[in-house]
Amino acid sequence: MKLYDYWRSSAAYRVRIALNLKGLAYEHISVHLVKNGGQQHSEGYKDINPQSFVPSLETGEGDIIPQSLAILEYLEETTPTPALLPTGALARARVRSLADMIACDVHPVNNLRILQYLVTELKVEDEAKMQWYRHWIYKGFDALETRLSNDKATGTFCHGDTPSLADICLIPQVYNAHRFNCTMSAYPNITRINNTCLELNAFKKAIPENQPDAV
C-alpha cells in the first residue's frame, strides 16, 4: 500500500496510526502542503484526490481511497485484527461518534484552506486567526471531555482498554492543540488518554516529527 501523506496533516496522522496498529507496511509518499504553494494542488495529485487533500490510500491493487474516516473503516474491514471498533452496535456507535466529534467538528474547521481563507479573503489578523483555531478545539474538547468523564465505557482509552478509532482521531488533535498553545488543564481524561496512547509504538511511529518529510 502507498500512503499519500504529509507529516503535519492530522488526517494523515490518523491513518498512519491505524496502519501501525494493524501492522500494515506502507510506502510513504510525501505531498508537501506548503512548499511551492502546495503540492496537493498539482494536476498530478488532483487526479488522485480531486479535493487536493491528504491522505489518500493506494491499495495493493492500485485503487485510491480518499478521506481518512473512509480509509480507517476500510482498514478495519480488510484487516479486522486488532479491532479498532468494539463489538456491539451501540458501542461501535459510541466510538464512531467520539471520532466524528473530532473528525467532523474540529479538524475541518481548522484545516489549512480555512485558515488561508480567513487571512486572504476575510483579512483576519494573526491573533484572531489563532483565537479561531483554539476556540473550535476548546468547543470540541469541552464536549468530548464531558462525554468521556460521564460514561463508564471510558477506560484506559476512549473506549475500554484497547485503542479505537476514537483515540486515532483524538491524539492528532491533541498534537494540534499543543502546537497552538491550547490550555489543557480542563481536560484530564483527554490528557490521560493522550499520554497512554503515546506510550505505544504504533502511535509513537506516527508522530509528525518522526515522518520522513518532517522539517
Next chain:
Amino acid sequence: MKLYDYWRSSAAYRVRIALNLKGLAYEHISVHLVKNGGQQHSEGYKDINPQSFVPSLETGEGDIIPQSLAILEYLEETTPTPALLPTGALARARVRSLADMIACDVHPVNNLRILQYLVTELKVEDEAKMQWYRHWIYKGFDALETRLSNDKATGTFCHGDTPSLADICLIPQVYNAHRFNCTMSAYPNITRINNTCLELNAFKKAIPENQPDAV
C-alpha cells in the same frame, strides 16, 4: 426510537432519510436551533448532547447516539435491509468517502455556529458570509462532481442503482445550496442524482418543509 431533530438541520435531514429508507418509525422531538437563542443550548438538551447539536437518536432502550454519521452506521448495522452501504470493502470505502466529502468538509464549515462566529466575533458582513457559505459548497461539489463523472461505479445514484449513505449526505447539502442560491450548472451528475432521490418517498418525507416544526 426518538429523533432530536430540527427541520432545517441538514445533519438531522440525513438521519430522517435513513430512517425512512429503512422503514423505521420514530418520534420527532423538535430542538429549535434559533428560537430563544437556541433550544440546543438548554441544560436539558446539553445533558443529551454535550455538543448542543442535532441530531441525537434515542434508541428503544433509551441510549443516546449523537453525530449523524455514527447514527447512520448504527442504523445500517441494526437494520441491515435495505442496505445503505454496498458489499465489498472497496465499494463501501467509495460510498463512505463520498459521504465524508459532504459531512466532514462542507457541512461543518457552514453550520450555524460557524456563521454566528463569523458575524459576532469576526464582524463579517452579510455578503461576505454568503460568499463563505457558497465557496465551501462549490469547493465540495467541484470535487464530488469530478469523482462522480469519472467513475463507472456511479449509477442512477451516487453508487450504483440504489440509494446509499452518499446520497443521504448529498441531498441535504443540495437543499442548502439551493437555499443559498448556489449556481448548480457545473454539477450535472449531482443535479441528476438529487432529482432521482427526490422522487422517492423516503427522501420526500424527510424534506425540511415537510417536518412538524417547519415554519
